[in-house]
Amino acid sequence: MGGTFDPIHHGHLVAASEVAGEFDLDEVVFVPTGHPWQKAAGAVSPAEHRYLMTVIATASNPRFTVSRVDIERDGPTFTVDTLRDLKRQRPEADLFFITGADVMAEILTWKGAEELWELAHFVGVTRPGHDLAAPVGSSGVNLLEVPAMAISSTDCRARVAQHKPVWYLVPDGVVQYINKYGLYLGPEASAEAGHVGAYPGTVPVEAP
Ligand SMILES: Nc1ncnc2c1ncn2[C@@H]1O[C@H](COP(=O)(O)OP(=O)(O)OP(=O)(O)O)[C@@H](O)[C@H]1O
Ligand SMILES: O=C(O)c1ccc[n+]([C@@H]2O[C@H](COP(=O)([O-])O)[C@@H](O)[C@H]2O)c1
Secondary structure, eight states: OEEOOTTOOHHHHHHHHHHHHHHTOSOEEEEEOSSOTTSOSSEEOOHHHHHHHHHHHHTTOTTEEEOOHHHHSOSSOOHHHHHHHHHHHOTTOOOEEEEEHHHHTTGGGSTTHHHHHHHOEEEEEOBTTBOOOOOTTOOSEEEEOOOOOOOOHHHHHHHHHTTOOOBTTBOHHHHHHHHHHTTTSOHHHHHHTTOSSOOOOOEEOOOO
16 A cells, blocks of 8 residues: 555555455555655655654554655655565565555556556545546456545644644554654744654655
8 A cells, every 4th residue: 555644544544454354465565655746735744754653553463564665766656666666576466556536536647557557456445525436447446445534644734733633543653653753743843842853844745
């Protein structure tokens, strides 16, 4: 499952768990993006924070792992590269790529979209507020209804910035990580609050 995970939340985890159960997957690899070029013109937290929050969130599930392939590759993150890297690392694996309905609707705009269907089975899951459909011209795409989790990373970031709780929207360890590093407060509020490790700023998203 690829994502920016800024931060990872229970919508991601429920989607991954449901797909793993439905398709009897041996492993779900969470792949935090390096440079998510289609994210809104704003900014994305440093990859190491997003990676570590993903590790914390998935640590208790023996079938969940986290890959650094996208954060270690320079340049914009393209799923065609992600899938090739994962296939190189696991030549015997039958790959599935999990997306929510919003992302499924965008796949035809991705780099090398026409090749993607041969590299993995795509599984689109329902997400509140979005219609779920297989992209025109795709092949081998599965659609799955999962328990509705009206949670987004955007909303979690906004809640933290407004000093509202994110308990139970994200795993407890992720709440504590966000507080420890003063994420999503903005650099000034974070420094004033004297958080461990100065807030390292944000990384502008660059289009390819
Ligand atoms: N609540 C949810 N239910 C189902 N799928 C989800 C949910 N939230 C995210 N996803 C899916 O998880 C993947 C990674 O999403 P991402 O990390 O961009 O989270 P997000 O909540 O959409 O973030 P943001 O609000 O910053 O855009 C995408 O395929 C997305 O569709
Ligand atoms: O390959 C692309 O061009 C492409 C464009 C946008 C998003 N993706 C992938 O879609 C997944 C979800 O991305 P995001 O930005 O919604 O967190 C993640 O794995 C991204 O790398 C991929």
